Amino acid sequence: MNRLRGPFxxxxxxxxxxxxxGARPEKSLAEIDxxxxxxxxxxxxxxxALVLKNLPRLLPHGLRCVVGVLTARVGSIGDNHLGGWYSYRAAKAAANQIVRTAAIEIARKRKDAVVVSLHPGTVETSFTKAYPGHPKVAPSEAATNLVEVLDQLTSAQNGGFFDWVGKPVPW
Ligand SMILES: NC(=O)c1ccc[n+]([C@@H]2O[C@H](COP(=O)([O-])OP(=O)(O)OC[C@H]3O[C@@H](n4cnc5c(N)ncnc54)[C@H](OP(=O)(O)O)[C@@H]3O)[C@@H](O)[C@H]2O)c1
Incomplete structure (x- = not known):
């Protein structure tokens, strides 16, 4: 990131x-490694977190800028009704906390910044290969959805967590 110049x-x-x-998401406590x-x-x-660390110098001053971090709905603690996937859930929950904290810090110097966590939906990528039964959207459609969500967000939503239709996801 040191070589990037911005502003973005x-x-x-x-x-x-x-x-x-070679591993899979845990189905039970016994599988934690x-x-x-x-x-x-x-x-x-x-x-x-390391990308966010380097980001402030790359964002414009006095202009709206948006930063979207793809986390996942399964990182939501409030929305966890199924269990399983300990590591991935916990890592995405941690990412959400990092995004929220970064959003607060970045907005101190950039009032027009919008830094958010995003859930892209279930997308047909290497991530979901092992789950053929689930309805999925194409990566291009998921990307279009997220760009539309980012386009609608204002600084009032800085630090939030949104799904692919722009609906807030519980933490
Ligand atoms: N697909 C879904 O249904 C879904 C649902 C919810 C959330 N998400 C989230 O959406 C994001 C994108 O996932 P995806 O579905 O597009 O999966 P993907 O096609 O597997 O993309 C994952 C990306 O992460 C990069 N990556 C992996 N390990 C890395 C490392 N150690 N250092 C740097 N980059 C690394 C990969 O880079 P290389 O290509 O160079 O390996 C790739 O660009 C992820 O954060 C995922 O958790 C996906």
Missing amino acids: ETVLIASGILAPE AENMARVMAVNAIGP
Whole structure:
């Protein structure tokens, strides 16, 4: 990121893993593995945190700018009715907290900044390959949906968590 110059009016952070290669999301407590859990945390929570760390100097002053971080509805603690997926859920919940905290800090110097967590829906990517029975949207459709959501957001929604139709997701 040191080589990027900016300013960027729109930034999307879309990195993540469901589980490390060769592993799968846990179905029970007994499947928790410290190394796998640490890897899922590193990619889903610490990775976006490091991008956010470098972001303030790349955002414009005095202009609206939006930063969307793809987390996931399964990172919602309030919406967790199914259980399972300990590492991924916890890592996305941590990412949501990092996004919310960054949004507060960034808005101190950039009143027109909108920094949010986004849930893209269930999308046909490598993430969902192992779940053929679920209805999914194409990546292009998911991207269009998220761009439309970002276009509608104002600084009043800074620090929020929204799904692909722009509806707030419970924390
Ligand atoms: N697909 C879904 O249904 C769904 C649902 C909810 C949330 N999400 C979230 O949406 C985001 C995008 O997922 P996707 O569905 O587009 O999956 P994807 O196609 O597998 O994309 C994941 C991205 O993360 C990058 N990545 C993985 N490990 C990385 C690492 N160690 N360092 C840097 N980048 C890394 C990958 O880069 P490379 O291509 O270089 O490996 C890839 O660009 C993720 O955060 C995911 O949690 C997806």
